[in-house]
Amino acid sequence: MKYANIISKVLKVEVEIADKDLMRIAGTGIYKNKINRSMTKEGYVYKTALTTGKSQIIYNPGKEELCQPCPKRDTCEEKFEMCTPIKLGNEIIGVIGLVCIDEFQREHLMKDFQTCMSFLQQISDFISITAYENIEKARERTLLKSLNLVIDKMDEGIIILNKNNKVTQINKSAINLLKFVDSSFIDEVKIEQIDRNNEGAKEYKVFIGNQVFYFLGDVYPINLNESHFDRMFIFKEAANIKAVITQHNNEKQKIYVDDILGSCDTIESLKRNIKKIALSSSTVLILGESGTGKEMFARAIHNEGNRKNEPFIAINCAAIPDALLESELFGYAKGAFTGADVSGRIGKFELANKGTIFLDEIGDMPLHLQTKILRVIQEKRVIKIGSNKAVDIDVRVIAATNKDLVKLIEENKFREDLYYRLNVIPFNIPPLRERIQDIKLLVDYFMGKYTRLLNKEYASITIEEEVWEIFYHYSWPGNIRELENAIEFMINMLGTDGVLTLQTIPQSILNNTRKIRENEHDIHPLKELEKKEILKALEIYGNSTQNKRVIAKKLGIGIATLYRKLEEYGLSK
Template identity: 70%
Template sequence: MKSILGDIQQVVMKYANIISKVLKVEVEIADVNLVRVAGTGIYKNGINRNMSGEGYVYKTVLKIGTPQIIHNPGENKLCKPCPKLHKCKEKFEMCTPIKLGNEIIGVIGLVCFSDEQKEHLMKDFDTYMEFLQQISEFISVTAYEKKEKSRKKTLLESLNLVIDKMDRGVIILNKSNRITHINKRAIEILNFVDNHFIYEIDVEEIAESVVGMHEYKLTIDNQNFHIVGNLYPMSLNENQFDRMIIFQDDKRLKDIVTGVSNTSKNICCDDILGECDRMLMLKKNLKKIALSSSTVLITGESGTGKEMFARAIHNEGNRKKEPFIAINCAAIPDALLESELFGYVKGAFTGASSSGKMGKFELANKGTIFLDEIGDMPLYLQTKILRVLQDRRIIKIGSNKLIDIDVRVIAATNKNLIKLIEENKFREDLYYRLNVIPFTIPPLRERILDTKVLVGNFVDKYTKLLDKQFSSILIDNEVWDIFYNYSWPGNIRELENTIEFMINMLGTDGRLTLDTVPNSIIHNERKIRERDKEICTLKEMEKNAIGKALEIYGASTQGKKAAAKKLGIGIATLYRKIEEYNLSK
């Protein structure tokens, strides 16, 4: 294996010749292994020969790292092991180490074979010694540059190797905007036939996209390519490696968009908890409409899980591999909502990004867009949404270019849109465009039988999340009575928050008791009971109680059994009373 000096042997030999001509003496330069790298005069024929058997002065220099001056070669104590002891032809020798940082990489030796050479050297010894040390430093600098160049070459080769194995497209540009490296994936994405990397490339940023990526137009050999990715400076102080573009193909971009915007992207119909008749029918209908591209309008009170149903519709359908983009129309100021939905072009308005921006409709192309709280959308935007639903095209702010889109729209609201139409706060024509497939989610109080399965799910979730170490959690009957009699105005969201609170309050016995139930629930449950009390006949009370129980628990056999148990009567008695009060369904 070559030494550091061996790698720059041609340069070292030039320096040796310069020293010899200036100082009029013979020069030899050895590396750390005592291999003669350069030599003049009688040493010229011995280049690349190992001097371990005779270079004892050089060994000392390499070991201690300080210059050595030998006035009487062959007689000096350093020469004792040398086979030329007492018969050395040299008259004078001086040598100095060559260092690379703190590492000694070689030695320069000056040798006189005549009294004239020695006399010439001794006349201005200090100057010549300084000159020798400067040459040593020059060689050291050359060695460093060679080593650094080799390191950079290895680094860049490794970089190219890694780049070639990346699943994203990568193009590296030099300072002249020419391609110096393009990986296989980039060639596949661009479908670029000629990959000799000699073309000049023009990079124009068109728009800000999503998840920190930007849209660029690349012009290569008069061909235009549109990509989404990032442009990075390489900062290697290397002309050939100035900037790097990393970009995605369309499919990969959609996977990223889906991953970022769809935090619950695996939610399917079976993940929706509910066993009452109404929920089973709802889930059955969900699977029916999932494969359709028709617009869906989901209505229901706040906290009933409208977004969860929207995600399930998306994931049960044939668009499940495409983006699901959700936007809350009530959470974004009116002034910003339009740009969020439709995007804008460069310089569209004061304060806009200099590169423009893609809107949510464009990002959701081929997939689903979920417009939550559609009832809070301002009227002027309702007009634009209606146009999108009719024409399946959008126009960015500041542009007049139509962009075709293929998006399934699912809207949701907890408001009464018919009432808003009567108040001129919602467009009637938009309502009918949205309400192609109406989907109403019942409040928790109308599916109270599902409380048990929901509570079980939330208990499992928060015991794990809060690291409560119990093999099982017991729930007192008094707690179930409170839960079944409470109206849950906040619906499933309120139930989940309640269970999280109760798990935090859980004692060492692992039991959820009345003491763990929030006071607001207990207080409101009592008020609800009092408000529901009305003066009526016993027959009416009985009929109302049975009707309410059937409404809550359902008319299935399982629901009737639960209703009978809650009413404190037998199942046969319940069937007789249903017939008596004409309550059969």
């Protein structure tokens, strides 16, 4: 309408503008009240311009050939008509027409016809440019809406700034990280990189008003010819990122056999055997109570072998709900189930390809998954949930458990065929109470670790003899993990004199040790003690024929004597 009015006033004629469907979208004079009406039954001249892409001139409206199909050809009020198509690139999107309805308008137009024709063409181009700009703005709005949807789904904070450091876009995660309820509080943001290196992550100082924040992230330039979008800041909370970096660093500190603390005969034998089997691809089963360091032994096996430069993937089968464990192990295909990641997920077995997968607490795995694990180990291929395509893998499997798998087999809670498939190379990690001579070595190591972590540096730390006596008499049901926790507690309790006394020992250890000592003063019949030790051995090693041979050796008696005593004490099955 703006362009139609300009043309009408300058050229002193009436103006019509129609779209490509011959709908009148602008008009002056007698056409002003006919906007948004179809011209398909009368606009034959416009239809020709739209079809041919060429300008059309009608000197005698109603008399010329183009007017013949028009129902108003004999009653046409127009004295002159000319039109030109409106083009957007190679597409014709409409037509603009000049109409004279009296002789005065006709004479005025014909006086300078070429100038009027040129002016009409320029206006057509202006409309085309405006249409293009509107399309681009609509496209930009759509892109911005899509961008907003994407960045609002991201866990990282995202702030988009213009050239004047003004915030033009901010996502929900950024608002949460900045502790603001409403993004309207955030106007101008200044970002300053700090000259600090966190394993490749850049740290930034962010100024908002009078507040200062510290984040890890990066700034990315946005290469658009648009003042509103100059650069994008993607960031996370520094503490969270540092935790990730610390975890990454810990993973990079590879554990080898010589890093395992212990000098007792059992541990030394285990170390030698690990080096023997490290280069093998055979499955390993590590047995031991909770807290004995089964994962440390698994990592040592991996790092001593030829897969040390490939992934070591650990998964705790007891820590993940049964419903999720299968997808964690094998992954799932795109759209496998409601709520699944739209792009699917790769499973732990596939992630461990060429390397090692550590299945911790395998004894807690549900039976239906045991069947699938057995098939994966045998066939060396996995099938994702929701997919029929098998993926070949080359993975060494190391499993571990604190359960008696033989007993679980007897209770139909563990597959016997999987047990034999896992138990190719078995390792039994002794509990701490069976390697008392290693306690001092472990205590020294943990003291060094926690004095550094807790900033409690001393020239020397003294441990009273009573403390050592407690340590040697305590049964350590939590094994090395419990010992480490105890030392961390004691270093926290350490006084300025640097002496670890009975008062620094956790009460739980003191109380349990007292009970043990009280029992030690009682006199028990030899048969009762013998039965107790045999029962303890059965609990530790199990009741199979093979395990009974181990028990007899541990007790220092023959296998026949053991069977006789089992019968005597009513312990035989």
